[in-house]
Amino acid sequence: NAGVTQTPKFRVLKTGQSMTLLCAQDMNHEYMYWYRQDPGMGLRLIHYSVGEGTTAKGEVPDGYNVSRLKKQNFLLGLESAAPSQTSVYFCASSSTGHEKLFFGSGTQLSVL
Amino acid sequence: GQNIDQPTEMTATEGAIVQINCTYQTSGFNGLFWYQQHAGEAPTFLSYNVLDGLEEKGRFSSFLSRSKGYSYLLLKELQMKDSASYLCAVRAWLGGSQGNLIFGKGTKLSVKP
Numbered sequence: 001n002a003g004v005t006q007t008p009k010f011r012v013l014k015t016g017q018s019m020t021l022l023c024a025q026d027m028n029h030e031y032m033y034w035y036r037q038d039p040g041m042g043l044r045l046i047h048y049s050v051g052e053g054t055t056a057k058g059e060v061p062d063g064y065n066v067s068r069l070k071k072q073n074f075l076l077g078l079e080s081a082a083p084s085q086t087s088v089y090f091c092a093s094s095s096t097g098h099e100k101l102f103f104g105s106g107t108q109l110s111v112l
Numbered sequence: 113g114q115n116i117d118q119p120t121e122m123t124a125t126e127g128a129i130v131q132i133n134c135t136y137q138t139s140g141f142n143g144l145f146w147y148q149q150h151a152g153e154a155p156t157f158l159s160y161n162v163l164d165g166l167e168e169k170g171r172f173s174s175f176l177s178r179s180k181g182y183s184y185l186l187l188k189e190l191q192m193k194d195s196a197s198y199l200c201a202v203r204a205w206l207g208g209s210q211g212n213l214i215f216g217k218g219t220k221l222s223v224k225p
Contacts (some may be wrong), residue, residue, distance in 0.1 A: 033212075035215075042216055043155070043199065045213070045214075058212065098143065098203070099146065102157075103156070104156050106154055107154075107192070
């Protein structure tokens, strides 16, 4: 019973490099989310999806892109990484827009 | 705009009771969640309130007053394993048709022997 799985768990990038974070859920949830968590800032919503093929912007979308080609997967992309994107990234999913979120274990990203 | 306030840190003694407060200002309120997050781990769901009143679940209880924009999480019979951050999150409308969770900055609780 995997729940929400994020890969990779750790990554170090140089400024300007690109990368993709993968989130997979096996609970058949419609809704998926990407958050970032910074010290003293709390969790902030980057992008979210309300179903396969849909995406929408959250509070802090700049510098990120997302795709939801399959219902179980939600990808977060950084096209040109910046030091300000150093953070812990959490993926989450929920069955509906009103239910509790299930979180993945997080990705620690450092941009040098 | 949206605003959620909760204390940054709290300390309590093992076996005691602690109350963590959360105040919020938001439009389109549609529920309040509490999550627990141990250091280096993912948040996990604790409780959900959408109507006024107290929800009890074992050692944890959560209270909501929508008219006051106020909630609290009550932890009884504290154990060392309760040392964690407690996140208050409000479901609010950012525009469009989807209400999303807005998180407070979290309260770091330290339980001392």
